[in-house]
Every structure is written in structure tokens, then in C-alpha cells.
Amino acid sequence: MSGAVAHLVCDCDGVLLDSEAAAQHALQTQLAARLPGVDAAAVIQPRLGMTLEALLADIAGQHPLPLTPDEIARIRRAVDAEVAARLRAVPGVAAALRAIPLPKAVASNSAGARVRAALRRTGLWPLFQGRVHCADEVGAAKPAPDVYLAACRSLRAAPDDCLALEDSVTGVTAARAAGLRVLGFAGAGHIAAGHAERLLAAGAGLVFDDMRRLPELVRRLQARPF
Structure with missing residues (x-):
């Protein structure tokens, strides 16, 4: 195991796409209608990075949230519609990735079809040369390490030669479990506030x-890994 930073593995929502704010707003609206008297933002914030289904199930474990398949589907449609309407790349991410001459992959908890469509719409797809790995395709969502391990396999790289780029505690936990170092x-x-900590x-x-x-930052880590 060399430990050299030779590959970059990026989360999608909140790292490549500035989509989490739209998703969070839509989800807050949906939960506020179903959980009157509950601070929807407060119950969502600690669960960011989870799949929608896992997030809803976790909230339902603490609050009386009805989760029939039809209810989950309605919430999913509302969230997806708002994200699609407000979709944009994170400012500066395309230029930053083009300036890093390393093979790159995506490791996301979002559905594969949605991730691929969004990357194409924002012009980011060519940067990854088809190396896009999503929880619904590998069988286990973050915080399990599976999606990161799949990305490493597609890069033909050892996990400790890969650097993960993540915006959520769930994602950082998954990348570390897979053996990658992480930039938050x-x-x-x-x-x-307090998210960096x-x-x-x-x-x-x-x-x-x-x-x-x-x-x-990547150049510095190549010279002196943390």
C-alpha cells in the first residue's frame, strides 16, 4: 500500500451538484405537512447524505410518520422535481476537476439514472469517463463502504491510493470504512453552522x-499525505 494520492473519488450531491439545498427545502415542505409541530429542518439536518428512503425510515423511528409505498413515492416525486428545476453544478467544480490530472470516479447514494442525467445536464459527465457508482446499483448505501469500494475497483486502485471528496457525515463514514482518505x-x-467540525x-x-x-489541496496531499 503506497498511500499516494493517485485517484479522486467524488460524492455527487453537495460536491459536484449544488442540489442538496433544493432537496432539503422540498423535503422540509413535505415533512412539515405530515409532522405538524415538528421542526422538519432539525430532523433532516443530521441525516443528510442518507438515501431518501433510509432518511424517512430513520425519522419514522422517532416520529409518527406514515410511510406507505405511495407516501414515499409522493415525497420522492416532489423532491426530484424541485432538484431538477434548480439543478446546477457547484460553483468552480468543473474548472477545479479539469485542473487535477488524476483519474476520477463518482460514488453516490443517489439513484444511478438521476446522477448520470444530472452530470450530463451540467457538463460534468466527461470528467469521469463513465466511472459512476451509485447505491442502488451496488446493493448497499452509505454509510456502508460498498459504493466507494466499487469506485476503487473501477479505477483499478487500492483504497489508500484514492482521495474521497465528501460533504456529509454519512459519506465521510463510508469513505473511511472503505479505506480512503477524505477531504470534506x-x-x-x-x-x-458547525458542519465542518x-x-x-x-x-x-x-x-x-x-x-x-x-x-x-490535492497537490499538497500528493506531496505530503495526511
């Missing part, structure tokens, strides 16, 4: 909030 990103529209506590080696810094 806290610059997307949904980030709340939570990423560090979960295992990120460093947290930054401006994608323009990414190429230099």
Missing part, C-alpha cells in the same frame, strides 16, 4: 469551502 467540502448551499469528527482529514482551492 463545506461550501454547498445546504451547509449549516462534524466532518472532521467523522474522519475527514481536512475541510474546505471553496472549490477553487481543490487543485492546490
Whole structure:
């Protein structure tokens, strides 16, 4: 195991796409209608990075949230519609990734079809050369390490030669469980106060909030890994 940073594995929502704020707003609206008197933002924030189904199930374990398949489907449609309407790349991410001459892959908890469509719409798809791996295709969602291990296999790389780029505690936990080092990103529209500290506590080696810094951070880590 060399430990050299030779590959980059990126989460999608909140790292490549500034979509989490739209998803969070839509989900807050849906939950507020179903859980009167409950602070929807407060119950969603600690669960960011989970799949929608896992997030809803976790909330239902603490609050009287009816979760029939039809209810989940309605919430999913509302969230997907708002995300699609407000879809954009994280500012500066395309230029930053183009400036990093390393093979790259995506490891996401979102559905594969949605991730691929969004990457194509925002012009980011060619940067990954088809190496896009999603929880619904590998069989286990983050915080399980499976999606990161699948990304490493597609890169033909050992996990400790890969650097993960993550914005959630769930994602950092998954990447560390797979054996990758992690840069935490806290610059997307949904980030709340104290989030950088939570990423560090979960295992990120460093947290930054401006994608323009990414190429230099990667160069520094190639010279002196954390």
C-alpha cells in the first residue's frame, strides 16, 4: 500500500451538484405537512447524505410518520422535481476537476439514472469517463463502504491510493470504512453552522469551502499525505 494520492473519488450531491439545498427545502415542505409541530429542518439536518428512503425510515423511528409505498413515492416525486428545476453544478467544480490530472470516479447514494442525467445536464459527465457508482446499483448505501469500494475497483486502485471528496457525515463514514482518505467540502448551499467540525469528527482529514482551492489541496496531499 503506497498511500499516494493517485485517484479522486467524488460524492455527487453537495460536491459536484449544488442540489442538496433544493432537496432539503422540498423535503422540509413535505415533512412539515405530515409532522405538524415538528421542526422538519432539525430532523433532516443530521441525516443528510442518507438515501431518501433510509432518511424517512430513520425519522419514522422517532416520529409518527406514515410511510406507505405511495407516501414515499409522493415525497420522492416532489423532491426530484424541485432538484431538477434548480439543478446546477457547484460553483468552480468543473474548472477545479479539469485542473487535477488524476483519474476520477463518482460514488453516490443517489439513484444511478438521476446522477448520470444530472452530470450530463451540467457538463460534468466527461470528467469521469463513465466511472459512476451509485447505491442502488451496488446493493448497499452509505454509510456502508460498498459504493466507494466499487469506485476503487473501477479505477483499478487500492483504497489508500484514492482521495474521497465528501460533504456529509454519512459519506465521510463510508469513505473511511472503505479505506480512503477524505477531504470534506463545506461550501454547498445546504451547509449549516458547525458542519465542518462534524466532518472532521467523522474522519475527514481536512475541510474546505471553496472549490477553487481543490487543485492546490490535492497537490499538497500528493506531496505530503495526511
